Amino acid sequence: MHYHRRSVLGFGAAAGLLALPGCSSLPGLSLTEAVKRLLTLSSQNAFAELMQPNGFFDNQVARIAVPDSLGGSRATSIATALLRSKPVQDRLLMQVNRAAEKGAELAAPIVAETIRNMSIADAAAIINGGPRAATSLLQGELGNTLVERMLPGIAGGLRLFDNEIINLVLSQATNVDFSSISRDVTDKVGDAIYRSIGEQEAAIRANPRATNDPLLMAVLGAGKAF
Structure with a gap:
């Protein structure tokens, strides 16, 4: 319970970074600003879901699979029966997904800062692109940064194996490399975050009026007119 409270509190600060600026009028159609607002709102919605208790575990788009070296679907002789x-x-699955929540807590402000500072060479191409075009742009902009910044937090979460049976089993298994496991889980969390942002972007594009944002409604509702 204390862990989840920290997640929610952490998101409170991140949400401030992700909050959309107020817009009471539409002074002009800025496609660059529209892309940033699209990414901001998509990220805000995605992190709001992922940083809930069991936000990854209960999410079919974002759930993190147990690494193969811990008995995942392609495990071999490393894992015992x-x-x-x-x-x-089941316990391991819950554990890696709880560690993923810590990763999301660290990722939210990084994503917000990247969106705020990114330059967009061809905003029209992003607006007119596929349902996840802006998310792909964000992923390319961040490169390996997100994974590298999340890794320490996720590694710490994975060390909290609080079940005696799991500790016993892991002590009997051979060649369990926690460094590789941490990297594996962190890579999966990064992919899950982008999938979640992309899903939110697609939903906004499909129904921009639901955002109540005049700029997004004007730009996305206009179709491919630029």
Whole structure:
């Protein structure tokens, strides 16, 4: 419970960075500003879901799979039969997804800062692109930054194996490399975050009026007119 409270509190600060600027009038159609607002709102919505308790675990788009070296679907001799048993796998699945929540807490302000400072060479191409074109732009802009910044937090979360049975099983398994496991989970969390942002972007594009944002409604509602 304390962990989830920290997640919510952490998101409170991140949400301030992700908040959309007020817009009571529409002084002009700025496609660059429209892309940034689209990404801001998509990110805000995605993180609001992911940073809830069990936000990754309960999300079919974002759920993180157990690494193969911990008995995942393609595990080989590394894992014992007990490690691959359903009760232990269920605990491990919950653990990696709780660690993912810590990653999202660290990622939110990084994404917000990147969106705020990014330059967009061809905003019209993004507006007229596919349903996740802006998310792809964001992913390219961040490169490996998101994963590298999330890694320490996720690694810390993965160390909190609080179940004696799992600790016992892991002590019996050979060649369990927690550094590689942490990297594997962090890579998956990064991909899950982009999938979630992309899903929110697609939803906004499909129904821009739901945002109540005059600029997004004007630009996205106009179709491919630029």
